Amino acid sequence: MFVDEAEIEVRAGDGGDGAAHFRREKYVPRGGPDGGHGGDGGSVVLLADPSLHTLLDFQYRSIFTAESGGDGAGKTRDGKTGADCVVPVPPGTIVYDAETGEQLADLTVAGDRLIVARGGEGGRGNTAFATASHQAPHFAEQGLSGEGCRLRLELRLIADVGVIGFPNAGKSTFISRVSAAQPKIASYPFTTLQPQLGVVRLDAERQFVIADMPGLIEGAHAGAGLGDQFLRHIQRTRLLVHMVDVAAVDQRDPVEDYEGLSAELAAYDQELAARPQLVALNKTDLPDGQQNLPRCQAYFVQRQIVVYPVSAVTGAGVRELVGAIATRLEELGPREVSGREPQTYEVPRAEEQPLRIFRAGEGVFLVRGSDVERLVQRTNLSSEDALMRLHMELQRMGVIQALGGAGAEAGDTVFIGDIELEYLP
Ligand SMILES: Nc1nc2c(ncn2[C@@H]2O[C@H](COP(=O)(O)OP(=O)(O)OP(=O)(O)O)[C@@H](O)[C@H]2O)c(=O)[nH]1
Numbered sequence: 160m161f162v163d164e165a166e167i168e169v170r171a172g173d174g175g176d177g178a179a180h181f182r183r184e185k186y187v188p189r190g191g192p193d194g195g196h197g198g199d200g201g202s203v204v205l206l207a208d209p210s211l212h213t214l215l216d217f218q219y220r221s222i223f224t225a226e227s228g229g230d231g232a233g234k235t236r237d238g239k240t241g242a243d244c245v246v247p248v249p250p251g252t253i254v255y256d257a258e259t260g261e262q263l264a265d266l267t268v269a270g271d272r273l274i275v276a277r278g279g280e281g282g283r284g285n286t287a288f289a290t291a292s293h294q295a296p297h298f299a300e301q302g303l304s305g306e307g308c309r310l311r312l313e314l315r316l317i318a319d320v321g322v323i324g325f326p327n328a329g330k331s332t333f334i335s336r337v338s339a340a341q342p343k344i345a346s347y348p349f350t351t352l353q354p355q356l357g358v359v360r361l362d363a364e365r366q367f368v369i370a371d372m373p374g375l376i377e378g379a380h381a382g383a384g385l386g387d388q389f390l391r392h393i394q395r396t397r398l399l400v401h402m403v404d405v406a407a408v409d410q411r412d413p414v415e416d417y418e419g420l421s422a423e424l425a426a427y428d429q430e431l432a433a434r435p436q437l438v439a440l441n442k443t444d445l446p447d448g449q450q451n452l453p454r455c456q457a458y459f460v461q462r463q464i465v466v467y468p469v470s471a472v473t474g475a476g477v478r479e480l481v482g483a484i485a486t487r488l489e490e491l492g493p494r495e496v497s498g499r500e501p502q503t504y505e506v507p508r509a510e511e512q513p514l515r516i517f518r519a520g521e522g523v524f525l526v527r528g529s530d531v532e533r534l535v536q537r538t539n540l541s542s543e544d545a546l547m548r549l550h551m552e553l554q555r556m557g558v559i560q561a562l563g564g565a566g567a568e569a570g571d572t573v574f575i576g577d578i579e580l581e582y583l584p
């Protein structure tokens with residue numbers, strides 16, 4: 160199975176800061192606090208989008224950032240919520256945490272969503288901190304940072320198109336020319352032993368997956384040649400390209416090849432024989448190919464089958480054939496997908512860490528803990544009022560006492576998260 164892979168980085172938006180602001184009205188000397196709240200940051204969401212078939216686009220763009228929340232303002236105006244960043248991925252994409260390797264979700268159904276990074280909460284404006292005893296708080300909260308992580312995406316490809324034909328017809332040569340796949344090519348039959356997939360990209364919107372099949376011969380349905388084990392691989396394709404060696408390099412007749420292989424397919428599976436099909440007449444660069452071409456074309460015209468003369472070696476006619484494949488796939492419409500309703504998943508939240516204190520050296524202490532780190536992140540350290548409140552909160556949470564217990568003395572350095580403070584008992 161061909162696996163398409165990509166690694167991306169996602170970062171959610173930060174929360175906006177709350178405002179520390181006071182009402183100003185004519186003839187009212189000292190208005191109360193009216194600072195609005197900061198908006199929440201946007202999240203990054205993966206969305207299974209059926210118009211995508213590969214992860215190729217992530218080679219061009221691999222960092223996705225959601226919008227941050229707006230800051231609050233006076234007159235209790237709240238900041239606006241940051242917009243989410245929606246990242247379309249092809250259905251069937253499996254998402255892993257790139258660091259731990261843990262599987263986060265399997266987005267199989269179109270419309271499935273996975274919230275991969277949650278936006279930071281906005282900070283509260285000073286209106287939220289007014290109390291009976293403290294009516295004019297001069298501080299507001301800062302917004303929290305958004306989550307971020309690295310993800311590995313994996314897509315197990317299913318081919319849209321299967322290329323069939325006798326051994327040596329030039330199937331692998333064709334696929335190596337139109338995709339990045341590098342199948343083995345050689346002038347002896349049965350060079351290709353396993354189906355190989357390649358991705359064909361026409362432009363930003365149009366791309367499809369093509370499967371190089373091992374050569375088929377008469378009697379394949381009964382086990383001749385490489386037999387029929389791999390025929391089931393083409394059963395999931397939507398379109399077949401039947402490649403005929405029009406130069407008859409192996410001394411067979413091109414028309415007989417076409418008829419023989421069609422009969423072979425029908426013997427294996429009627430439905431497969433009736434699958435939409437394009438015919439490519441390959442090796443037109445050879446003199447024998449040129450000679451046989453008019454006769455073969457006449458045969459197909461008579462049966463109202465459109466044929467594409469190509470040379471997989473020189474590239475003549477290849478663009479026309481690829482264009483015709485893409486057009487035919489568009490006409491056929493998207494592949495049917497499984498019937499369950501789309502779902503929304505969410506990556507697990509980071510585990511809440513309890514309060515812990517470490518002595519890092521002479522007069523230096525580290526404080527860790529989810530609650531206390533969030534509290535410091537929310538604090539505007541340039542506001543004295545805010546620092547005062549921080550001190551009170553640290554006391555209420557028992558951090559000051561615990562530092563004292565760990566041997567901290569006035570003037571020692573304390574790191575809470577990555578913010579440096581001075582210890583004041
Ligand atoms: N002159 C010429 N030779 C070609 C062309 N296409 C393929 N060949 C040659 O034909 C031989 C077989 O090509 P492959 O691409 O391996 O054929 P295949 O259909 O994949 O063969 P199997 O894997 O064995 O079924 C190689 O020697 C190619 O170089 C063509 O357009 N013109």
Ligand SMILES: [Mg+2]
Nearest residue numbers: 330331350351
């Ligand atoms: Mg081959």
